[in-house]
Amino acid sequence: MHPSLPLALTRGDPSGIGIEIALKAWLATHADDQPAAFFLVADRALCQAVAQALGLAVPFETCQPADATRVFSRALPLVALDAATVGRPGHPDIADALGTIASMQRCCELVAAGEASAVVTNPISKEILHRVGYPHPGQTEFMGAMAERLYGIKARAVMLLWSPTLSVVPATIHVPVACVPGLVTQDLIVETVRVVARDFTDRFGVARPRIAVTGLNPHAGEGGDMGREEIETITPALNRLLAEGFAVTGPHPADTLFHAAAREQYDVVVTMYHDQALIPIKTLAFDSAVNVTLGLPFVRTSPDHGTAFDIAGKGVADPSSLIAALQLASRLARSDALARASCPAA
Template structure:
């Protein structure tokens, strides 16, 4: 049996560059400062422009050696330098001033990191924040990271998967059933089949990746007060309740639909392990209120592990030395725990 500690040291996590004009490079540098001297912390390499990282560290006054390598050479370097697998393209943008010319390298960084995971050179993928607006201006066809990762799952692993976004922290885990869509479109997109598929994926990964036996899923209602028995909309009765009944027949522990305004206080959180919300803000407002710096974006349903900090590119503070690496560090630690079965992650 392979020693888990030795394997952690020999197989560092793959970290993407994110948008190089955002705070991704800065928090990657800070994450290395926080972890390189601790053998228990997750080691990683980043696919990025080494010169850009070196220049940024110098400009911020941080003594961080940046060394070019390949994934196999990263473990020997991590204790003394930030291992960087070169992206083969110089960064064109400036901190806070993104350039669509960097889009190709940003996308390639994601692809190459997934390829490294597929090849067994990294146990998991951690992604830095991207700017969808910048990528879309350059012709990127996907709504965001999650959908692109589903394409890579098919292209590189030969598996058709529906990815599910979960925001996780020690205090709360939430899953939005619909994500980046206008609020007016949500009722039309919600179906019992969608909720059943989402519930099955969440229950499976909570058990098999997070080490939680018999996970309890709470479903939020769509309408105020979960519809008030149909007086404020029938979606909770006609769509959500049939989905819960089918999931219960599968043996999954479910409850709801619950009024969302009373679902997230401390006492309520003791009664479930994850909430499946009906739309983006219903899920993200409570977790960002409770755990803004500690929350991690985890993509469930993929044939590989992917985590990400739960924040954006923060162009307004990029390059100023103000970016907080806490969420990236949480993403790295969670990826390590999931990759090396250091479970249960949820207790």
């Protein structure tokens, strides 16, 4: 993947804040000396309507991906999406679901075709997409399916929430809490840590990442008094990983793992379920955290927040997390390009 290629940005749910923060991100970054150039896969009429409603002076230019980097300095490049919008800001409509999926799919296809360097996704409403038969719990799982379809590989898609302050990975993601104990297996933990370690080395440049692993139960099970998963599942998994040479520690009580002193002892935390990971990072780095899908043959990032229907159309959405996602995607795509150049047969 050539590092000068633009990033492909999805539109997200058109009734959320995705288009607004995309326009604000262009305004904030297009004049930089070394911008993370991107194009937006969206309907031009939608973008113009958002810009006009919010008073954002953003010029648009519909173009091919190959022209996006050149266009970026003077206008926000749009790759046309034939999907008129029905929903209004804050009021999503099921009629827009297929267009949202089409934007995601098109971005993945353009990266696979070598026309973009990475995929950056705006927030979606999973509830809306599920009503038209979207089979995935979230965008992470969708990206894994696209990797299989476009690259012919079975990808183990792993969700990383990254920030300069803290990096966390939930081993189980969008599942009910009641299902977590049955899903946490030795193989799940081992496979997740392997993916995390590989991508932290290959893409983030950490030679031997220090990976802390949480317990499942309060106080990491308190020696079996509060649950036996730590004894019967997590510790055996960590022993397997130690035997393979990984720098893993745990299982740690999750409630003492995220204060400042503890964070100095690791590069990333693998947790057992969604909220163990997302509560601390959204508390410590809400505006700067980035969602990264590890384990893919391409780079995918996303802002670490949702559609924010409650503030959509009000002009107050903060683009900081999207800007961070664009910048990180550009950085990781460069790492990918360098790795591929050094290992052309890979």
